[in-house]
Amino acid sequence: MPAKISTLASRKAAARRPAGGLSPLEVEAIDLFISFVRLLGMPKSVGEIYGLLFASPEALALDALMERLHMSKGAASQGLKVLRSFGAVRTVYVAGDRRDHYLADFELSKFASAFIKEEVQPHLDSGAARIARMEQHLVKLPKAEREAATLRLAKLRHWKEKGEGMLPWLLKFLVA
Amino acid sequence: MPAKISTLASRKAAARRPAGGLSPLEVEAIDLFISFVRLLGMPKSVGEIYGLLFASPEALALDALMERLHMSKGAASQGLKVLRSFGAVRTVYVAGDRRDHYLADFELSKFASAFIKEEVQPHLDSGAARIARMEQHLVKLPKAEREAATLRLAKLRHWKEKGEGMLPWLLKFLVA
């Protein structure tokens, strides 16, 4: 009964890696990480790649990612570049294969701290610069307006300090 | 010497509200809030509106925003809708004027807590649901793969709990 055997075999395969496609588990993981990276303002493809690598027991090469995620070589390459840049992914050596093979690093905090260091911190810095510039403009205002503006500037400074105070704590919490 | 007087007058005006445009102080505030709202994934127009209102001592009506920010009525209306929705802006009554006049609320934490409640919390919730679904799939895997996958799922659960533990703290910190 070859028919039945092949049916069973393909059903089993489907539970794992259906027709070169994705298992339900992988799909869930990918969806999860897509929405996670979107929350951090990163492109979907980064989430797809990390999701698949996260779910994958073995290291995957670029062409495996392309094929299984239906993604162009360029997108896969750029996504891996981002993931490498903050250590969410690392390469492993595979004997007799000169392609790079990627494995997910499970420290999710790397996403968050990359986000903080690359997005939040620069924003705080430029914010500080802007507040300084605003103080320059302040002195040129007529007194009535100056008072109101001074109050507002104080609010901004307050928030900048709050942010600056929070970041180190947040980083520590995440890494812990 | 009317020429000189007018020059001085226009320079002074320029420091405040140049030709129906924006003062340097307002420009700085607007830039600051544009990058702030972009960080939270909100449209630029929301930052422009809040920035101008933040810098503005008097309450502004929709048409003033349109004119000074070079923005369509639709964008202004929708931006205000967003800002109202999380209380970053409130209306004040102006005698003998039936337009709504808007004032910035200085509690910046409202942006952050809106972001958390509208973006982060739902993501955590859907993440929890996904983890549950992944557990369903888990039992259908062959033992070898199941072990690896179980480990990964434990990581996810760990992070979900970490996130859930952090949010209340973060909210409290922000509001404080």
Added chain:
DNA sequence: CATCGCGTTCATTTTTATTTGAACATATTG
């Protein structure tokens, strides 16, 4: 040293997000 395999880059295309503007709803005024 010519060819091939692997990965990166970047101009172009596609997709997604935002803005515009006109139609509409609603409230006000004469």
Added chain:
DNA sequence: CAATATGTTCAAATAAAAATGAACGCGATG
């Protein structure tokens, strides 16, 4: 109640972000 003022909504236009795919660089291989 017609005319007007104000604000909202939403389909279409525009702008911004991301993906594609071909060209390129570089090292390995025969």
